[in-house]
Amino acid sequence: MIEVNGLTKRYGAVTAVHDLTFTVRPGHVTGFLGPNGAGKSTTLRMILGLNRPTAGAATIDGRPFARHRAGLRHVGALLDAADVHGGRSAAAHLRALAAGNGLPRRRVSEVLEEVGLAAVARRRIGGFSLGMRQRLGIAAALLGDPPVLMFDEPINGLDPEGVRWVRGLFRRLAAEGRTVLVSSHLMSEMENTADRLVVIGRGELIAEESLAAFAARGAGASVTVRTPDPAELAAVLALEGATVRTDGGDALTVTGVDASRIGELAHQRRIMLHALAPRAASLEEAFMELTADRADHQADVRTGVRPDRRAEALAGGAR
Numbered sequence: 001m002i003e004v005n006g007l008t009k010r011y012g013a014v015t016a017v018h019d020l021t022f023t024v025r026p027g028h029v030t031g032f033l034g035p036n037g038a039g040k041s042t043t044l045r046m047i048l049g050l051n052r053p054t055a056g057a058a059t060i061d062g063r064p065f066a067r068h069r070a071g072l073r074h075v076g077a078l079l080d081a082a083d084v085h086g087g088r089s090a091a092a093h094l095r096a097l098a099a100g101n102g103l104p105r106r107r108v109s110e111v112l113e114e115v116g117l118a119a120v121a122r123r124r125i126g127g128f129s130l131g132m133r134q135r136l137g138i139a140a141a142l143l144g145d146p147p148v149l150m151f152d153e154p155i156n157g158l159d160p161e162g163v164r165w166v167r168g169l170f171r172r173l174a175a176e177g178r179t180v181l182v183s184s185h186l187m188s189e190m191e192n193t194a195d196r197l198v199v200i201g202r203g204e205l206i207a208e209e210s211l212a213a214f215a216a217r218g219a220g221a222s223v224t225v226r227t228p229d230p231a232e233l234a235a236v237l238a239l240e241g242a243t244v245r246t247d248g249g250d251a252l253t254v255t256g257v258d259a260s261r262i263g264e265l266a267h268q269r270r271i272m273l274h275a276l277a278p279r280a281a282s283l284e285e286a287f288m289e290l291t292a293d294r295a296d297h298q299a300d301v302r303t304g305v306r307p308d309r310r311a312e313a314l315a316g317g318a319r
């Protein structure tokens, strides 16, 4: 379990993280979500003891990271896939990590197999694609077979097969009872990966809940109704407090009243319905709505790419 309590980090005049409190429980994949610059990496670094909080504290299974003697055996993390020695082979990189942390050498071949890099184990990391580097970073996180795992933007750079694989891996790790925290700036990446969400914007907590509860916050939920008497039904629904949009034909889009109540009202007034179709707000809509005014860089919210990183992204090199 990861517990973050009143965590704050200021860099001079910039408050990267402000009074953040949340809990990440074992047995779930928890998505750590926020627009670019929201403070995700800073938070993960503080949990791992790499950045010192200005205030507050973070613990892993009851103790600060620094007080975990078991190191990689207790907590595995992928922070920055680019942060590896390009001159080494994948196997040599992992062997050095294993030796430095007192882990058995056989774990190196096991994790290389697990992440699909066994065939390129002797190749220099310098020649690896971003997706291969992500796999190597995931291998390093898995090396100590730890009960707590953290991944910062692990899906960046993976091809569709890689994305499917990594989702399956995270779900399996959680099903084994581990604590799995995965950061992303894209809701679409979390939609099929996480079952719980911690959402932040400008360093502050926006939501900490299940995916379903988060989606229900979006105002995008609506019901489409088809009826031969649209004007009459619209008037009845307006009295009920609904917002009704008409397409000029037989269809109404209704928000503020759910489908069963619309059915009841139509029945009471003997208005015939040809269709009654609820449409849930998408997670993406809920995320956009809740974070729109908290994005550091507005362009990011639309493109998912920070303006200063767009050139890199276009060149295929974004993190």
Ligand SMILES: Nc1ncnc2c1ncn2[C@@H]1O[C@H](COP(=O)(O)OP(=O)(O)OP(=O)(O)O)[C@@H](O)[C@H]1O
Pocket: 011, 014, 015, 016, 034, 035, 036, 037, 038, 039, 040, 041, 042, 043, 185, 296, 306
């Ligand atoms: N070392 C630093 N010095 C000054 N400001 C920093 C430093 N590190 C981060 N920041 C600022 O803190 C804020 C949060 O950054 P952080 O990298 O934690 O966000 P993030 O949510 O991980 O974003 P991204 O998805 O872009 O990596 C940003 O405004 C960033 O510019």
